[in-house]
Amino acid sequence: MISQSATRRRAPLAVAIILAPSLAAAQIAGTDAPVIVPEVQVEAAGQTATGPVQGFVATEQRSATKTDTPLLETPQSVSVITRDRMDAQAVRSVSEALRYTPGVDSEAAGFDPRFDDLRIRGFDARPSQYLDGLRLLRQFGPSSIEEYGLERIEVVRGPSSVLYGQTTPGGLINLVTKRPTVTPFGEVNLSAGSHDRYKGSFDLGGPLTADGKFLYRLTGVVRNSDTQIDHVSDDRYYIAPAITWRPDANTSLTLLGRFQYDQGGSPIGLPSVGTLLPNRNGRIPRNRYSGEPGFNNSDVSIAAIGWEFEHRFDDTWSILQNGRYLTDVFDKTFPMGPC
Template sequence: MRNQLQQVALMVSALLVLGVGPAYASTATKTDTPLRDIPQSIQVIPATVIQDQGAVRLNEIVRNVSGVSTSNNDGGQSQSYKIRGFDANVYKNGYPDDYFSDQDSANIERVEVLKGPASVLFGRLEPSGIINLITKKPLASPYYNVGFTAGSYSFYRPTLDFSGPLTEDGKLGYRLNIDYENSGSFRDFVNKERFFIAPVLAWKIGDRTNLTFEGEYLHTESPYDRGLVTIGDRVADIPISRYLSDPRNLVVADGSKTYLTLNHDFN
């Protein structure tokens, strides 16, 4: 049922992207530039599309973008991408992120996909382009959102998104995104569990200067599943749900990241 709803939302989202979509992007020029003034091919997936689609992973979000496809997923442990047939680099707020990215959507505000060479701004890259994730930032007004998603194969995912000012003058703000996910699979004994938290603190030092601290922590537990085995040049004649490895051999991974960004407008 969840997959069917995602397909419907995906078609609606595609219409939104082709119709009235974002007018600005920061990936191509590292400035907030109108899309009409950018000579490169860039497509923006805004928060409204991500929410309408009910996407929980980056690989679900990039389905909205033509020429972008998923590649090796390392037995269900991560995800890599291709743009126009070449490997694509994943960035976050303009900085390099994990090459094999299994990014959660909880703290993603929008996704900007730049197609074509971009080494002038981003350094050594494949000629395909980049996938740049723009994260959620603190809001000026108090904001509280609690969500819950359920679907097939015992899938459930509660989320929290809190934001607002921490001081009366509004110069110090916060944002906190948390989600927990537990799910089964059409594959026997393939169960997954994830916990993700992303706190953000933003300090408005002056009218033109801002300091932002962002943190991320991700805990995952899931079996390593490469899919069906082959015999010679043919897939073995066994049910697609058959899992041949030991389900007790879970891959347990913990990852954390921190970002400290100082922005100043000189003119």
């Protein structure tokens, strides 16, 4: 795909301020010659559509145009949920991250660790979920994607079939994976919560070589957790390596890998009588599992390898091409069979 990119917007912003003294000050100095003050330069790095954002407000997006375009110049309704916002809200899934997004109805059927049940403007959004601009395919909706491995979530409201082919009229959801960074960093998180929830995660990144031509990112999650429903677990093992090769300032090739293994269950609904409505036989506990323990298991393994190649010809023209191979394998004990 060849497109016009806003490279000039991503370049560092340089502002030169030249201070000149007033005429009165020059006269006090006893000379009419102007006093030259050294030039002061203020530099600030601009945002990109796939890089980190400091705070909750993103200025660039890629989902609505497939180019790095400022949100103010995008003729479509777009919401961006940044990494900092997800961390501040302590979300545990993509569905929770989209709770306060206009036009999006998340968790309409309640909690479910198997997948993210989303709707946009009243339309089922499961067929319109994308990862790095490429569609996630599965008959009953994509498996739940680990939110800790995402840099941002972009929601495009309204029809987008011109760019993406067959999508729902309500819009689409594009999940953007964490990418290698020029600045070295690292973090390790340990957490514990209710329902015997224990989680460990790490995120490392930075240059692999001194010249900065090779960058890396490694993100991982290990979680062992029960849920508010008996016999329904929410266990996960996730690892996502990424490497970027930059032979020159205008060319980059990024390889994105991921492996995710989930051990969960299938929540079974409860009747309204005995939960919301009175029941002469007593109240049904909310944690009651009405199915057969051990029968409705959901063991899912997701493996993917993808790439993203970008080359800038000049300040106006660039080319961007990406692809991914993803396999979604279900365990034989899952009663609904492969999807």
